Amino acid sequence: MKDRASNWHRIRRRRLLGFGVFCGVLVAEAAMWLASFQSHDLRNDARCFFHRTASTDLALSSHSRWLRHLGLAEAGAACPEGPPCIDTDPGGALLRVVRFAPEARVKRWP
Amino acid sequence: MALAWKRPSWEAWLNLLGYAIGSFRRRIGRNLALILGIASAVGWWGSVVLVSEGLRVLQDKALKEGPDLWVIQLQGGRPALIDLSWVNRFKGLLGVRRVRARVWGHLVVPALEANLVVWGEEEMSPEEADVGPGLARHLGLRPGDRLALDSAFSRAVFKVRHILSPQTSLWAHDAVIVSLEQARRLLGIPEGMASDLAIEVFPPEEIPALAREIASQVPGGRVISREDMAHLYALTLSGRVGVLGALFGPVMIALFLLAWERLTGLSLEERAEIGVLKAIGWSTAIVLQVRLLESALIAIGGTALGWLMAYVHLVVWRGAGVAPFLLGWSRLRPELWASVPIDVAPIFGWSAVWILVFVGLSLWPAWRVSMMDPNEIRKIV
Numbered sequence: 221m222k223d224r225a226s227n228w229h230r231i232r233r234r235r236l237l238g239f240g241v242f243c244g245v246l247v248a249e250a251a252m253w254l255a256s257f258q259s260h261d262l263r264n265d266a267r268c269f270f271h272r273t274a275s276t277d278l279a280l281s282s283h284s285r286w287l288r289h290l291g292l293a294e295a296g297a298a299c300p301e302g303p304p305c306i307d308t309d310p311g312g313a314l315l316r317v318v319r320f321a322p323e324a325r326v327k328r329w330p
Numbered sequence: 331m332a333l334a335w336k337r338p339s340w341e342a343w344l345n346l347l348g349y350a351i352g353s354f355r356r357r358i359g360r361n362l363a364l365i366l367g368i369a370s371a372v373g374w375w376g377s378v379v380l381v382s383e384g385l386r387v388l389q390d391k392a393l394k395e396g397p398d399l400w401v402i403q404l405q406g407g408r409p410a411l412i413d414l415s416w417v418n419r420f421k422g423l424l425g426v427r428r429v430r431a432r433v434w435g436h437l438v439v440p441a442l443e444a445n446l447v448v449w450g451e452e453e454m455s456p457e458e459a460d461v462g463p464g465l466a467r468h469l470g471l472r473p474g475d476r477l478a479l480d481s482a483f484s485r486a487v488f489k490v491r492h493i494l495s496p497q498t499s500l501w502a503h504d505a506v507i508v509s510l511e512q513a514r515r516l517l518g519i520p521e522g523m524a525s526d527l528a529i530e531v532f533p534p535e536e537i538p539a540l541a542r543e544i545a546s547q548v549p550g551g552r553v554i555s556r557e558d559m560a561h562l563y564a565l566t567l568s569g570r571v572g573v574l575g576a577l578f579g580p581v582m583i584a585l586f587l588l589a590w591e592r593l594t595g596l597s598l599e600e601r602a603e604i605g606v607l608k609a610i611g612w613s614t615a616i617v618l619q620v621r622l623l624e625s626a627l628i629a630i631g632g633t634a635l636g637w638l639m640a641y642v643h644l645v646v647w648r649g650a651g652v653a654p655f656l657l658g659w660s661r662l663r664p665e666l667w668a669s670v671p672i673d674v675a676p677i678f679g680w681s682a683v684w685i686l687v688f689v690g691l692s693l694w695p696a697w698r699v700s701m702m703d704p705n706e707i708r709k710i711v
Binding site: 232235236238239242245246249263265266267268269270271272273274275276277278279280 | 344501
C-alpha cells in the first residue's frame with residue numbers, strides 16, 4: 221500500500237510539475253504582452269504635432285481621404301480622391317490603387 | 331454510496347488537478363487537436379481585435395487633443411478654399427476661444443508614388459521644413475539634408491530642420507511642415523484663403539450651438555465636430571472589423587463544431603471512466619470538478635496559444651492579410667506596430683468568452699453521464 225501511495229505521489233508530483241511548466245508558459249506570455257504594452261497616454265511629440273497642425277487625422281491610407289482625412293470624404297462622390305486615381309474602395313483596399321498619371325511611372329528613387 | 335460533497339481542500343484540488351492532467355494526457359491527440367482549433371480561432375480574431383481596438387483607443391485620445399470644430403467650405407459638393415474673413419467673424423462668437431486657418435493639402439511625389447500632406451505653420455522659416463518619420467525613412471533624410479518639393483504651382487528646396495518623432499508616426503508619417511507662405515505657394519492657395527478652419531470652443535457645452543450657428547452663417551459650409559470625427563472613426567473601423575467578422579464565420583462554425591463534439595459525444599472511454607469513478611464512490615460534484623479542470627486546461631491552453639499566435643502575426647508578420655484590409659492600401663503607411671498600444675481589455679474580454687463557453691459546453695455531457703447509475707453506464711459501455 222505504501223509503495224502504491226508513494227508511486228501515486230511521484231506521478232502526481234510529475235503531473236504537477238508539468239502543470240507548473242504550463243503555468244510558467246502562461247506567465248511568460250503575460251509578461252511578454254505587458255512588456256509590449258505601451259501606455260495609452262499620448263506622447264508629447266504627438267500632442268505637439270496636433271497643436272502645430274490642428275489636425276488629429278490618422279496617417280493611414282495616404283492615397284485616399286478615407287482615414288487620412290475622414291472628415292473630408294464626400295459620401296457618394298464619383299471620384300472622391302484628389303490625385304488622379306479613383307478611390308476604388310473608400311474603406312481601404314487590399315490592392316494598390318490604379319495609377320493614371322504618366323508622370324507617376326517614374327522609377328522609384330533607390 | 332456516493333460521498334457527500336464538501337468544499338475540497340487545497341490538497342484535494344491538487345489531487346484532482348493531478349488526475350485531470352492524467353486524463354488530459356490519456357487523450358492527448360484529441361486534446362491537442364482541440365487546443366489547435368481554439369488557438370487558430372483566437373489567433374485570427376485576436377489579430378483583428380488588437381489592431382482595431384488599439385487604433386480606436388488611441389484615436390479617441392488624439393481627438394481630445396485637437397480642435398473642437400472644423401469648418402469646411404463646400405462648392406458643388408466638393409471641398410473648396412475658405413475665405414479668411416470668416417476667422418474674424420467667428421472670433422466674435424460667444425464660446426469661441428481660438429480660430430485657426432489651416433493651410434494644408436496633398437502633394438503627389440511621383441518618385442515615391444505616394445502623396446504627402448503639406449502643412450503650413452506660421453512659426454516655420456521659409457527655408458526650412460520638418461519632415462514626418464515615414465517620408466524621412468523612405469528618402470533617407472536626416473536633419474540638415476535638403477528636400478526638394480515639386481508641385482504644379484511651384485518648386486521649393488528646403489533644409490530639413492527636424493525629423494518628427496516616430497511616436498507621431500500614426501498622424502505625421504507622410505507629413506511635411508513648412509512655412510505658411512511656402513505651403514501657399516506649393517499648394518496654389520492664394521493669400522486671403524485657407525484650406526479650412528479649426529475652432530477651439532470653451533466651454534464644451536457650447537459646441538453643438540456654435541456648430542449650428544456657424545453652419546447657418548457660412549453658405550455651403552460644413553461643420554464637423556470632434557464627436558462627429560470620433561463617430562466616423564468608430565464607424566469606419568467597426569465596419570472593417572464587421573467585414574472581417576463575416577469572413578471569420580467559417581472559423582466560428584469550425585469552432586462551433588468542435589464544441590458541439592464536446593457537447594454531444596463523450597467517448598466510450600470517457601463514459602467508462604466516469605462510470606468507474608462513480609462506482610468507487612466519487613460524487614457527481616467531484617466528477618464535474620475533474621471535468622472542469624481538464625476542460626479549463628484545454629481552453630486556457632488554446633486561448634493562450636491563440637493570443638501568442640496573434641502577437642507573432644502582428645509583430646513578426648506585420649499583420650499580413652489583416653492590416654491591409656483594415657487600414658487600406660498606402661505607400662507611406664505608418665509603422666503601426668511601433669505606435670499602436672496593445673489594449674488589454676479586449677484580450678481579457680475575448681479570453682473569458684472563449685474559455686467560459688468551452689468549459690460550459692464540456693461540462694454538460696459530463697453532468698449528464700455522471701448523473702446516471704454506474705450500472706447503467708457499465709451496460710452502455
